[in-house]
Amino acid sequence: MSRNEHPNPQFQRRSYMCLNGAWDFAKCLYTSDVEFTQKIEVPFCPESVLSGIGDRSFITDCVYSRTVEVTADDMRGRLVLHFGAVDYIATVYVNGRRVTEHVGGYTAFEADITPYVFEGQNRITVAVHDDVRENIPSGKQSKKPDSHGCFYTRSTGIWQTVWLERTPVNYIKAIKFYPQSDYKTVRVELLTEGCGAASICVFLNGKRVGEARGEVEYRHTFDIELSEIALWSVGEGNLYDVTATFGEDEVQSYFGFRIATYQGRKFMLNGKSVFQRLVLDQGYYADGIYTAKDAAQFAHDIALSKALGFNGARLHQKVFEQRFLYECDKAGYLVWCEFPSWGMKCDDIKALGVFVSQWSEVVEQYFNHPSIITWCPLNEAWSDLDNAKLVRDVRFVEAAYNVTKSLDPTRPCVDVSGGYHGRYTDIFDFHNYHSGAETVSYIEDIKNTDTLTMDTVYAPDSAQEQILYDCGLPLNASEYGGMLFAKSDDDGWGYRSVASEELFLAEYVQMTTAYLDCEKISGFCYTQLYDVEQEQNGLYSYARDKKFSDGVMRRIAECNTRVAAIEK
Known part of the structure; x- marks a missing residue:
């Protein structure tokens, strides 16, 4: 059985019983007489190699089923069925009776199945509907048949651990x-x-x-x-x-003692100014897509990041597994936790209900992780990505911030990362994928005039606009770089290509030094830690191998770890 460790070390009971492993599987709508034609290895999505299926076509509806043994002891209190995450709508049946339905592909849910089971063999069935072409949060999952640009393979159905546990009635x-x-x-x-x-x-x-x-x-x-x-x-x-x-109930948990806030433009961790040296992490795996083959991969990815001088990551357009955040907590690794808001039509206020119900679950379930030092509910969300001329509705962005702060007033929140901000945000951040020389020019504007000139990206005709920000707000370069290290753009996708190690290093140092030397900037986030499918702009390959010589890797780490102006 793969991935049999407890999925959430912050809330563990001794009665944990893992249900990962082989399940019956069928690509169809649920009926009482589904014919199961395949086996799937849970918790890996059917698009992945590790699932044993590897079908990367559109799977809009599918059904999982397996039997479990229930004892008399299991039924003395509550027998609870848990799902770490199922993308997107999951309807759960036990012995043919409908137990619960959960909407949202990135958060855990549970059901008390005691009234539905009997002593002996019981059948659990999960019907899933998931179509990223609908108006749903789907992050970087491609709406086209194949991956393209910065959109990757879809992840349908169960992609995190399934388990049972017993609890008392109280x-x-x-x-x-x-x-x-x-x-x-x-x-x-x-x-x-x-x-x-x-x-x-x-x-x-x-x-x-x-x-x-x-x-x-x-x-x-x-x-x-x-x-x-x-x-x-x-x-x-x-x-x-x-x-x-x-x-009679007992739960094992943990916490980290830290206070994260801003003082003026400075990010303060336990009263000390800390520059956020972050790297973008997409949370994708070549063999498991959304799901790592084993939990050791999490610590390995964090170690790769730290080896290059980064002190944290922006976890991008995906809610990562609790187990990944556990490794961040253990490592003292800073994290921006982000909702996979792409896929929603955030220009439409009517989509707000979908967002609030799912994002609220994220904030509640991940609240205790000390590594999370910023909530990021939305990313570049003021326009539909496929139509730059839609009217944007600022109320969506402002509501996202207000909901987040009402759920958790203890952490900073950036309302929408990149592009425009609403009236309410704790951080003014921006995305910049231009050259080192252009970056230096942007930083000079910030130093001299408190003005940030940048592409609005989704503005009609790619118009240049000046975005004025409240000079009292912290400023963060939350995406930059994105350089494709290749002889030509045909070798993969990136924001721009760089053909030699020497040129790559020179550009990296010029951009990164500009941010470090600006006393108004509290942090940066380089795009990205590793390649993902055709997006080949990582510092490591998709297999997590080095892409540069040891000397270049060392120079990158030396640059990242220089003392920032705001820390002095």
Whole structure:
């Protein structure tokens, strides 16, 4: 069985039972007499090689099914069926009876199946509908039959772990951690089903450093003073382990003690100015598409990034697995968490409901990760990508920011990354795929006039416009570079091609140094860490191999790790 590790180390019970592995599979609409003609290896999508199918055509409807053994012990409390993520609409049946439906391809959902099972063999069936040509969030999944430009292979159906767990009738529903600004107290919010006695025990390196007990009636907040403080910081993934009990239920979790905010233009981590040296990470894998072959790949990708001097990543147009964020948490690796907003018609306010319901799940489910230092609900979202002349509706962008801040006031939020911003944003960021010399010119405008001149990208006739920003806002170059290292554009797709290592390095250093030396800029994000299919502008290949000599790789790392002007 592949990927049998627990998918979410922030919320674990001992009763975890992994359901990954071989399932029956059919490409069709669901009926009570579906004829299953194939086997699929869950949790890999049917487009992937690892699924055992590798069908990259449009799969708009498909059905999964398998049996599970249920014991008498399983039925004494609640037997809960979990899905890490299913793209896009999943309808779940147990023994032919409809149990639940979930809409959204990037977040976890669950169902209490106790009323639907019996002792012995039980059949679980999942019917999926997914068509990226509809008005749905789909990120970088191609709406054309084949991949093209910066759009890649589709990922249909189950692409994260499926599992069962047992809980008592009264159980812990959720836990949230709020490190306090006194740097000695953590506030813990416990949500439960039912009333009863609860305890929270906090450990650091195996030593108990704080605890609290009390009666909980569905929701209770504990303030726990910690006897030892180990701050979560860049490269220092100090994590506190937590055991939460409520009646007969017990959950294992963890948190990192860190406070992320802005002070003027400076990004502050635990009161210290930190320049964000980020790289764009798309979260794609040649053999698994959306899903890594094993969890070790996550730590490997982070290590590749850190080897080049980056201290974090912008996780682009995809909600990554909880397990990936766990590795970021352990590594002290900064993250922008982004919604795969491409595919939605964000110029239409009527699409707001689709966005809010799904993005709210992301923020709630990923709230506890200390590595997430910025929420990014939308990317270049003020126009339909295929029609530059549609009227843009600013209310969508402003609502995205307000919803995010209402769900989580503790983190910075950029309303829409790249292009235009609405009236509400914590960060003014921009995307720039021009040459080193042009970048230097842009930075001079910022230094001298607080004006950013840039392509609006989706404006009619590619008109140049001046975007004025509030000079008190932090400024971030959240996409730049994108250079294709190749003899010609026929060797792959990139924003522009560079034919030699020497020229590539010179351009990289010129662009990156310009950002580092501008005291008004709080961070950058280079596009991108590794190639993805035909987009060949990564610093590593799609197989994660080096594309440059050791000397060039070393020079890139040296450039990235220079002290930034804003850090001095």
